[in-house]
Amino acid sequence: MSRAQMMKSFVRLLILVQVAAALAGPVAAELSMDYYGMTCPFAEYIVRNVVGEALMKDPTLAASLLRLHFHDCFVQGCDASVLLNSTDDNTAEKDAQANKSLRGFEVIDSIKEALEAQCPGVVSCADVLALAARDAVFMARGPYYPVPLGRRDGTRSVDSDTFLALPPPIKNVTVLIEIFDKVGLDVHDMVALSGGHTLGIAHCASFKARLQAETETLDGSLAKSLGSVCKGGDSGSAPFDRTSTRFDGVYYRELTSRRGLLSSDQTLFESPETTEIVSTFAMNPDYFFYSFMQGMQKMGQINLKEGDEGEIRKTCWVINS
Numbered sequence: 482m483s484r485a486q487m488m489k490s491f492v493r494l495l496i497l498v499q500v501a502a503a504l505a506g507p508v509a510a511e512l513s514m515d516y517y518g519m520t521c522p523f524a525e526y527i528v529r530n531v532v533g534e535a536l537m538k539d540p541t542l543a544a545s546l547l548r549l550h551f552h553d554c555f556v557q558g559c560d561a562s563v564l565l566n567s568t569d570d571n572t573a574e575k576d577a578q579a580n581k582s583l584r585g586f587e588v589i590d591s592i593k594e595a596l597e598a599q600c601p602g603v604v605s606c607a608d609v610l611a612l613a614a615r616d617a618v619f620m621a622r623g624p625y626y627p628v629p630l631g632r633r634d635g636t637r638s639v640d641s642d643t644f645l646a647l648p649p650p651i652k653n654v655t656v657l658i659e660i661f662d663k664v665g666l667d668v669h670d671m672v673a674l675s676g677g678h679t680l681g682i683a684h685c686a687s688f689k690a691r692l693q694a695e696t697e698t699l700d701g702s703l704a705k706s707l708g709s710v711c712k713g714g715d716s717g718s719a720p721f722d723r724t725s726t727r728f729d730g731v732y733y734r735e736l737t738s739r740r741g742l743l744s745s746d747q748t749l750f751e752s753p754e755t756t757e758i759v760s761t762f763a764m765n766p767d768y769f770f771y772s773f774m775q776g777m778q779k780m781g782q783i784n785l786k787e788g789d790e791g792e793i794r795k796t797c798w799v800i801n802s
């Protein structure tokens with residue numbers, strides 16, 4: 482065994498040990514691993530099946546399912562508020578500006594339908610979002626992590642709630658750190674969770690400002706190709722990294738060569754507070770995977786409903802009547 486190989490197996494072992502520790506990581510009082518053990522024992526299996534079928538038809542939905550869970554948890558906590566439709570007298574989160582281009586609702590709806598057929602009124606839509614995101618990441622060849630269950634669904638979904646809670650793509654690192662800090666996620670979590678952008682795409686509306694204003698931190702050939710993508714207007718789109726349906730460390734490698742798509746991506750490499758974390762993840766994707774799992778476990782427990790607050794929605798896009 483060469484020295485490099487030995488080093489590699491050592492790092493793998495270290496990560497296995499850390500993974501074991503992460504599995505035992507802090508779980509909020511509201512949640513538990515076997516929450517549906519008696520009431521809907523096949524819940525996780527059903528979710529995995531429907532997600533698997535959906536991704537087989539359209540692998541780009543993995544990104545969308547991950548993003549739905551993120552947008553759910555950052556606004557009003559993980560309570561499926563992102564899924565509620567607008568009504569005559571209320572504009573819901575999903576119709577806020579920050580939500581344009583959210584996708585995957587129909588996958589969540591089919592999962593819920595399959596669950597209702599087996600165990601009606603038992604599994605919350607917020608848990609469905611958490612499980613679907615985990616399965617999507619895993620099926621895109623990312624890490625697998627346990628998801629404690631028992632979230633309850635909220636009844637409030639208001640477009641303006643997204644304004645302060647969701648990070649805009651043009652903010653500097655100080656502001657990003659603050660937004661994540663508000664929901665109990667630290668700088669390391671912020672950089673690791675931004676790695677969610679190893680999947681998916683963004684539209685020109687989200688990055689066109691960077692094309693003009695950030696020539697120094699934007700690779701020339703990428704600038705050119707993005708420029709031509711955006712000639713047609715805001716609806717053009719580009720992948721976050723070269724492997725946009727595969728969950729891997731390429732996102733961070735692109736940042737180190739100034740090929741980040743959003744300003745909020747590239748700034749992670751350009752800012753002294755976070756540059757070292759980016760470089761470490763770029764060199765060691767296993768460490769990124771480990772940090773991402775930990776970040777997702779924390780993100781999945783933001784501001785949970787307590788006791789009998791909220792409800793178990795019967796249909797994910799409307800509150801129970």
Ligand code: HEM
Binds near residue numbers: 545675685
């Ligand atoms: C650091 C702060 C973040 C900002 C500023 C941000 C911003 C954005 C923007 C602007 C888009 C593209 C929207 C569009 O143009 O269509 C996007 C897409 C996406 N975001 Fe983020 N995001 C952040 C963090 C996260 C986190 C924490 C996750 C998940 C862990 C995530 C997952 C995704 C995914 C997967 C997509 C692609 C969706 C698709 O292809 O359907 N993002 N994000």
Ligand SMILES: *[C@@H]1O[C@H](CO)[C@@H](O)[C@H](O)[C@H]1NC(C)=O
Binds near residue numbers: 587
């Ligand atoms: C509500 O949203 C769902 C997507 O989750 C959509 O399929 C449905 O048509 C919408 N229903 C109404 C009444 O707008």
Ligand SMILES: *[C@@H]1O[C@H](CO)[C@@H](O)[C@H](O)[C@H]1NC(C)=O
Binds near residue numbers: 654655
């Ligand atoms: C980051 O942005 C905020 C608000 O736009 C501004 O107050 C702050 O000075 C900026 N920080 C840096 C380091 O540029």
Ligand SMILES: CC(=O)N[C@H]1CO[C@H](CO)[C@@H](O)[C@@H]1O
Binds near residue numbers: 575577580583
């Ligand atoms: C999926 C979804 O509901 N998207 C909506 C997001 O908000 C815009 C308005 O800003 C709507 O046009 C989209 O339909």
